[in-house]
Amino acid sequence: MDTTQYLDVFIDESTEHLDTLYQQLLNLEKNPTDKSIIEEIFRAAHTLKGMSATMGYSDLANLTHILENVFDGIRYDKINVHTNMMDTMFDAVDHLNAMVENVANGGDGTRDVTSIIQLLEKIERGESPPSSNDRELDSIVVAETEQPMTELDEFQLSILNESTERGYFNYEIHVKLNEDCLLKGARVYMVFEVLERLGEVIKSEPPVSELEEENFEHSFSVIFVSKQDKAEIIGKINKVSEIHSVDVTPFSVTDYKIKQEHHTEDRKQETAGNKEKDSSKKVKKQQTSIKGAQSKTIRVNIDRLDILMNLFEELVIDRGRLEQISLDLKHSDLQETVERMSRISGDLQNIILTMRMVPIDHVFNRFPRMIRQLARELEKQVEIEIIGKDTELDRTVIDEIGDPLVHLIRNAMDHGIETPEERTAKGKPEQGTIQLEAYHSGNYVFIEIRDDGAGINKEKVIHKAINSNIISQHEAETLTDQQVYELIMASGFSTNEEISDISGRGVGLDVVKNTIESLGGSISIDAKKDVGSTFSIQLPLTLSIISVLLVEIGSEKYAIPLSSIIETAILHRDEILKAHNKKVIDFRGNVVPLTFLSEIFSVSNSKSAEDDYVSVVIVRKGNKMTGLVVDSFIGQQEVVLKTLGNYLTNVFSISGATILGDGEVALIIDSNALIK
Structure with missing residues (x-):
């Protein structure tokens, strides 16, 4: 079967399942006894295995199969969750992620996974980490055999016993359909038709009614009685089209009863609270099933x-x-x-x-795993809190914002959060916290990265900035706290004495700042020594269609994005004051400098220098403001932002252009560039 047409879907869905595995493994490490988590992990691994096998990526399918066995062991309490074991699990998912990335880049998904498979097989065999005692090892080895596939009643067991006495064979058959099978119910009917010619079906899972309604994924199992051998059964079933795999194993009633007794004893030890949890899991499963049945979505490139x-x-x-x-x-x-x-x-x-629009969770979901790894490397204890992961951003913004956020979080891990010893000495809990929050406000999305670490040492920043010739000693004496914090985003600035792979090689945060501003956003910093730091990022919801205020300067029209405008005003010339040889105005108690756009853009026939009244647009960037002086206001309009092309990429204070209703081209002003 030609699978190339399904490659994009495979990559997208595999990435989603890997994200689920990463996230749920983190949850499992914190709550090793929560069965609902392992159920979620098992489903993701099982689906990924089937998809990989269907697409022909054997290394990916084999590793996922072994991983699935381990998850199955945890699910049925055969394996206890330990930290060292979790490290192996994360490494295995890293291998899976690398193989999917290889496929996405045009590769064949092959990878040497022998060593990781051997480690997983040891875990599957019950070879626990050193912290486990011998008694736990023995109990795991004893419980190594698989759980029964379903509960059989006395009548069904009597039939199976009698069939054995009469020379029949009892089998457990597991049939998996192709992932792209459209008429699953029809394929199940054809398989049952074949089985009925070869013998008798004693029990099916899911039940026949659910199979007919197609209320199952792509696989089902049956307990089957026949005089035919295993090869004959497999051969007959494989003649049905769209069958991916058939697994036939002998079924022993004696072994089944032993497993069932062991399972019953375990069930008796469960508390009432666990029963309530099982009940909630059933409800959740039903809700998930209903949700899946009602889902009407398609993937669009x-x-x-x-x-x-x-x-x-x-x-x-x-x-x-x-x-x-x-x-x-x-x-x-x-x-x-x-x-x-x-x-x-x-x-x-x-x-x-x-x-x-895409939920920002697509970016956020990579960070818990990254922080866990960095915490181990830096020997720090760090917890991450994520708030507002459902906040949506334009896909183009999502694609660009990932790397800056990674850099900021690495910076918080390296510079911000202290070691457990340092935190204890300061009277803080040993475990530090990084909080990642996203929320909407107007036409913007705000992303805040907070940590409860060491904050920013202003004296150290000023000293480093002076030594790096970023500022002079005189300038340092006049800087506010906010201006000092912004120095760490200057090009080449870093307070680290040694080069670090964690938060960059002395590059500082200037790359982060430039990337965010290129997206039409801004970044601000607030910090307090030994209390923590907050990096706040402001980003536009979308980059293509924006609301602007059209203004006129001479005979030319310009557009100012509404998102940066605080207010418009018409002032008498007498209200313009002078401070430090610059023209300023008093705007609600704040001294705001004026920028005459006619001078910036060299417009000769402007009226702003002659009229008694001037039109001013107050714009803001962070905590800074300026008043843009224009000739007149035309009105608000939605326009399409067009770039100026490759030859005009560095035009000062112009971010693009748009075509107006009368066919005239208006330049879009980058107000951030005009605010000093």
């Missing part, structure tokens, strides 16, 4: 969404043109039609933007 967005951007431009024409002609029917089209296109715009 991001490139297609980009094309759709580009086409809609052109529609927005034409919509603006039509609105302008209808106003010029003053034709009532045309105006009514254009207004209706504007409402519909507005709804369409919201839908398209929503389609491109």
Whole structure:
């Protein structure tokens, strides 16, 4: 079967299952007795194994199969969870992730996994970490055999006993369908038809009613009685199309009863609380089943969404043109039609933007695993708290923000969180905390990284900045706390005396700052010595269609993004003051410098230098503000942000351009570049 057409789906779904494995392994390490966690892990591993085998990636399938056996052992209390064992599990998932990445990059997914498989097989055999005692090892080895596939009643057991006495063979048959099988119920019917010609089905799991309703994944099991040998049964079932694998093993009633008795004794030792947990798990399973049955989603390549967005951007431009024409002609029917089209296109715009939105959890879910590894390397105890992981961002922003966040978290681990000894000496708990929070505010998403570590040593930062010629001694004396903190984002700045692989090789946070600002965002820092630090990132929800205030300077039109505007005002020239040879205004008790755009853009016929009244747009970047002086305000409008091309990438204070309704091009002002 040609599987190339399913490659993209395989990569996407495999990545999701690996994310689940990483996250649930972290949860399992904290709650080793919570069976609902291991059920989630087992499902992810089982699905990944089936997908890998279907696609022909044998190394991936083999490693996942061994990993699945270990999870199965934990699920049935054959294996106890220990820290050393968890390290092996994480290493195994790392191998799986590397193989999936290899496939995504055009490889064949092959990898030498012999050593990790040997370690997993030791765990599967009950060879526990050194902390386990011999009694625990013996109990695990005794319980090494598999649990019964289902509960058989006395009548069914009597049939199986009688069939053995009459010379029949009892089998347990496990059938797995192809992952891409569409008519699962029809395939099950055909398999049962074959089995009924060869013998008698005693029991099926899931039950026949659920199999007929297709309420199962891609596999099912049956207890089967026949005079045919194993090879004959496998051969007949494999003649049914879309069968991935058939596993036939002898079924012993005696072994089944021994397992059942052992299972019953374990059940008697469970508390009432565990029974309630089992009940909640059943409810959760039912809810998951219902949710899966009702899910109506499809996967769409991001490139297609980009094309759709580009086409809609052109529609927005034409919509603006039509609105302008209808106003010029003053034709009532045309105006009514254009207004209706504007409402519909507005709804369409919201839908398209929503389609491109991705939960930030796609970025956040990599951090718990990373922090766990870094904590072990740095010999620190660190807990991560994630808040607002369902907050959504445009896919283009999601793709770019991952690396800056990784750098900030590594920086918090290396510079912020102290060692357990240092924290104890300061009267803090040995375990440090890094909190990652995301939330919406207006047209922006805010991401905050907080730690309860050492904070920022202002004296050390100032000393390093002076020695690096970033600031002078005189400038250092006038800096506020906020300005001192911002020095750590200067190019080449680092307070580490030694090069570190954890938070970068002396590169500092300037790369983080540049990346965030290139996305139209900003970053600010707040800290308190020995209390902790907070890095706050502000990002736009989307980068393609933005709301702007159109302004006029001379005969030229410019657009200022609404997201950076605080207020607009018309002031008398007498209200303009001077401070340090700069023109400023008093804005609600704050001294705000003025920036005359006619001077910045060399517009010769501007009226702002002549009129008694000036139009001012107050914009903000973090805690800093400036007033942009323009000739007049035109109004608010949604525009499509277009880049200036490869030849105009470094134009000062211009972030792009847009086409207005009258066909005129307006430049979009980068107000962040104008704020000093």
